Amino acid sequence: MASTLALAACDRNAAAQSAPRVAPPLKSLAAFPVGTCAMTGQFDDPQWLELATRHFSQLTPEWEMKMEYILLADGRRRWDAPDRIAAFARGHGLRLHATTLIWYAQDHPWFKSLTGERFGREYDRWIADAAGRYAGQAAGWDVVNEPVAEDGDGLRDCLYSRALGQDGYMIRAFEQARAADPQAVLFLNDYNLENNPRKGATFLRLVERLLKAGAPVGGIGTQSHLDIEIPAGQTAAFIREAAQFGLPIHVSELDASLRRDGAFDPRTPKQKRDQQTARVAELTEAFMALPPAQRYAFTVWGVRDTDSWLRRGDKDDGKDSPLLFDASGAPTPMFDAVAGAFSR
Numbered sequence: 001m002a003s004t005l006a007l008a009a010c011d012r013n014a015a016a017q018s019a020p021r022v023a024p025p026l027k028s029l030a031a032f033p034v035g036t037c038a039m040t041g042q043f044d045d046p047q048w049l050e051l052a053t054r055h056f057s058q059l060t061p062e063w064e065m066k067m068e069y070i071l072l073a074d075g076r077r078r079w080d081a082p083d084r085i086a087a088f089a090r091g092h093g094l095r096l097h098a099t100t101l102i103w104y105a106q107d108h109p110w111f112k113s114l115t116g117e118r119f120g121r122e123y124d125r126w127i128a129d130a131a132g133r134y135a136g137q138a139a140g141w142d143v144v145n146e147p148v149a150e151d152g153d154g155l156r157d158c159l160y161s162r163a164l165g166q167d168g169y170m171i172r173a174f175e176q177a178r179a180a181d182p183q184a185v186l187f188l189n190d191y192n193l194e195n196n197p198r199k200g201a202t203f204l205r206l207v208e209r210l211l212k213a214g215a216p217v218g219g220i221g222t223q224s225h226l227d228i229e230i231p232a233g234q235t236a237a238f239i240r241e242a243a244q245f246g247l248p249i250h251v252s253e254l255d256a257s258l259r260r261d262g263a264f265d266p267r268t269p270k271q272k273r274d275q276q277t278a279r280v281a282e283l284t285e286a287f288m289a290l291p292p293a294q295r296y297a298f299t300v301w302g303v304r305d306t307d308s309w310l311r312r313g314d315k316d317d318g319k320d321s322p323l324l325f326d327a328s329g330a331p332t333p334m335f336d337a338v339a340g341a342f343s344r
């Protein structure tokens, strides 16, 4: 009898040791929306569904609310996928953050085919249609995405700036978005703002200029695809600088790759994890230090490591772990870094 009990206890211990750790719902640790991104193809994946609805309270369409999906080559629109994402968000009590109205990277064939005044009219109509369709549901829109040049020196020259003027294309986009959706917080969104202080400074000067010009910029989006090798303090310094406008701030696409592309990498796995969790904790703590009204949302760019854009394509070595959950759905050390900072 005694030995049967001992065996049963032993079994229970073994089960407790091998059972995956159940993480507390991330959204329950934060007084602001905690976001992730979604593609309609993920809605049928039970593990994705469970994690996305348990931990997150806001959803950004990963690509199906962008020009590349909605706008067809002949100027017609298709709304099936973005409408499904919006309906999914409503159905699961998730706030919707919409992206993207104008993005240099999407120099769409339809716009390329237009000249003269027609370009401006169609530009306005695109923004009116997309922002108007989700008005009342979208809490915010990324109105202009990635306007600052890669090296941080000046602004990107693109199809839209060439047709409508540098700064002019942005001011017009913000005005049109405001007219189509009077309530959504309208964001200027960019990346490498923490990683490259020069780019961060150019971005903030642009925000200042657009506000002075009367553009209804309502929020600052910092994508936060973090370079985990930047010096300590650089991330927090950018967040503090950005906060000076008093506008809501969105950490809009956080991920933190362990990979170093194109160079010999002598770091051990532990060193990489330590760098990652330190930088992510710094960002999260800097966000937590903002006045509550400036914490728009804290969004990660995907649920599991295997959902990440960093795990697609040629550069993928199958090992990167840039997100909060691993392929089995278990929380990663990065989850603990974020959850820990939310709880402090």
Ligand code: 9MR
Residues within 6 Å of the ligand: 062, 063, 066, 068, 191, 223, 253, 309
């Ligand atoms: O992760 C997104 C990927 O699935 C899309 O194919 C791509 C183009 O729409 O956009 C990716 O997301 C990008 C985001 O919209 C802007 N910042 C960089 C993100 C990663 O490339």
